[in-house]
Amino acid sequence: MTRPGPKEIRAIADVAGVQVDAEEAERIAASIGPAFDGFAKIAGTLPFDLEPATFAVVQAAAAIGKAIP
């Protein structure tokens, strides 16, 4: 996963309907970049059938002492 640069950030924000100028895009890239870097090893590796609701399933299983899926 590649962290977005200022150019990509301006484009994404524009698609979202919010304007950011060049200076703001530079700052956003610097601020959120480490989160992209930290998640890079996970991104693109998740199994096909995994969906967000798995979190609630694991949480519930732990709460009642069942085997964690």
Place this chain on the structure above:
Amino acid sequence: MSGELALMSLAAVAQAIAERRCSSREVTQACLDRIADWQPSINAFIAIEPEEALAAADAADAAPPRGSARGRLHGVPLAHKDMYYEAGKVATCGSRIRRDFIATTTSTALARIKQQGTVRLGTLQMAEFALGPTGHNTHFGAVHNPWNVDHVTGGSSSGSGAAVAARLSFAALGSDTGGSIRGPANFCGVTGLKTTVGLVSRAGAMPLSQSLDTVGPLARSVEDCALLLGLIAGADPADPTTVAGPLPDYLGATRQPIAGLRIGVPQAFYVDDLDPEVARVLEATLAVLTGEGARIVRVDLPDQSQLSAACQLVLAVEAASFHKRWLIERPQDYSPQILMRLQNGLSIPGVTYLEALRWRGPALAAHLAAVEGVDAVLAPVAPFAAPTLAESDVGNAPGAEAMIQRLTRFTRPINYLGLPSLAIPAGFTRQGLPIGLQLIGRPFDEAMILRIGAGFQRATDFHAQLPELK
């Protein structure tokens, strides 16, 4: 006597009023007197409502002495973070945008507390839209740490931490999305409980991140947190993410011994780059717990920095989504720092956001496997004690942004995993600033971390120390 009333615990003052050893008016006046003394120095309140509070106290005193009309907190004056909606009252959310916003509903958590007969003192300070870990607020002024007013309180529940520490309110609701209860509890020397995602209703509480937001109390002791948790926890039709089922006896758990319990201590991340004073407090705490009969064991946790990164991605996108309309229509009404943080979410592709959410289940499963056989994990809340307001001011201090990232380094992973975590006062720096630690539990097992925290507080008196007004 009047001043001493404000220094009692929540449980003790509720009992004293119930037994008519003191009146609600006397207690409320004692709190108002302390607020008048402290507010100019620490700025913990956004709104103070003395006339309304005293009228409510008089009404509480006039109620029949016993029976169903009286709740467990009958006549006890409280104030909460100014993001819990109360119908007909302003809830500023610490912002200019909502400076005049009048709520039309009452938050479930607040309603459940009010049903017990509490008296409203006013509303407490917070970071703008709960998006800041220091206590700075451009619109309402910074909140100052009662232990040293040159230092931050932590945030975003800055007023809750400061007001409870200075004994202005017997307890306060806070919220924790990335560390916003545990940070102020840690830096202000009070007890704070971040609850499991799904335990306490978020209905009527200002949203920041629907996946990560949690509601919980800050109080003067673990026992007081347990008392409040027992009142606010449980299913709520207005928040379908809350989980149904019987609740444990949280107060009863605080009376259980801790001998024989297994407490895990991470070998990495939470012990890396600690300030020596925090490391000293951690070691001393382990010694106390061992002395109480607990068994300390090493735990090797999965990569916490990945959890922290995932937390940031989820929080940024969800916060930007909630705020998108105002980002378009009223960007000038945010403080520059908050606007910048909200804009971060605009840069994250939808697929990346969903991957961060999809990974949450496996990440929680991996954590639970790593702590198998352990009753709780003990870790610092932050790598250092409260920094000064000046050195953490993002707008004016070079390096402040990096410091702020470090402030929430030890709390964000727990939010991503949705786990409960109890911040407890555990010592002081040589300069007299509080240092806290967090007990991290299993999902919905608040009773266990309350039990361990209460055991620690029976053996120590850090939670009973009082800051002095200078």
